[in-house]
Amino acid sequence: MDVDAVDAVDVGDAPPPRPQSLVLAFFGNHVLDRGEGDLGVYSGSIIDVLGRVGTGEQAVRSTLTRMVNRGLLRRQREGRKTFFGLTPHANGILRDGGQRIWRDGAVNEDWDGTWTLLGFSLPESWQRQRHDLRSRLTWSGFGVLYSGLWIAPGRVDVRGIVSELGLDAHVKVFHARADEFTDIGLMIRESWDLEALAARYLAFDKRWATADLAAADPVAIRLRLVAEWLRIIRTDPRLPVRHLPEEWPAREAQETFRRIAEQTEGPAGRRAAEVLETAPLRSASTASLRSASTGTP
CATH class of the missing domain: 1.10.10.10 (Winged helix-like DNA-binding domain superfamily/Winged helix DNA-binding domain)
Structure with missing residues (x-):
């Protein structure tokens, strides 16, 4: 060989x-x-x-x-x-x-204009759970919009991720569209390292x-x-x-x-x-x- x-x-x-x-x-x-x-x-x-x-x-x-x-x-x-x-x-x-x-x-090329927003709040001592959640969110296409608030393009089903990590009670998920006031290009540049x-x-x-x-x-x-x-x-x-x-x-x-x-x-x-x-x-x-x-x- x-x-x-x-x-x-x-x-x-x-x-x-x-x-x-x-x-x-x-x-x-x-x-x-x-x-x-x-x-x-x-x-x-x-x-x-x-x-x-x-x-x-x-x-x-x-x-x-x-x-x-x-x-x-x-x-x-x-x-x-x-x-x-x-x-x-x-x-x-x-x-x-x-x-x-x-x-x-x-x-x-087929984005429908929707976003998935996910917010979470975990105890300070849950460092491993926080790391695991962030890793799984990154894999699923999420970027950091603000501290504790993550965003991803499209409708992303994160129920499996959240439940598998045992964090159902600590996570809130929404699906939304950006208002015309929002500069989407700027938001993307701020939330992801392009x-x-x-x-x-x-x-x-x-x-x-x-x-x-x-x-x-x-x-x-x-x-x-x-x-x-x-x-x-x-x-x-x-x-x-x-x-x-x-x-x-x-x-x-x-x-x-x-x-x-x-x-x-x-x-x-x-x-x-x-x-x-x-x-x-x-x-x-x-x-x-x-x-x-x-x-x-």
């Missing part, structure tokens, strides 16, 4: 994706829609694939363990081998990410638009491509394009992403099928019974 295969594409000074992001991109690309029910992947296969983008074996093993502890992956022993599969929670995250990547896109977002799109397009894929490992390239793109759109609230600066760079960056994703889809899928060792995962209840009878953790 050539662990430097991804170097065939000049990624410049792009920060390397976190191992967890690469693991999720791996499962999203090669496991999620295999159509074979719950599928586990041998840890050695995951180490092989992530090694192609320069992630070391120990980092992969540590990441897999943390993801099991966080409820993102489940682990199953088969003889001397360990297989990892998606939990329902991780499945939902990947399908949400897939919606953002492949269907919604990075350019919002310069930083535009810079990320420009840097992505510069890295990938002229990439020579001929000599590159398609599995490694597609994994790095999707992980990088998802990292960018996670911070993009999909603001209405008519209120953004002219020549907003998300459009060209998205065209570059989709072109390379299409070029690598077939080759990456075929290569992955050759190197991945998989096994069906038992249901959680069956696994629990088996562990109880054998004494295995």
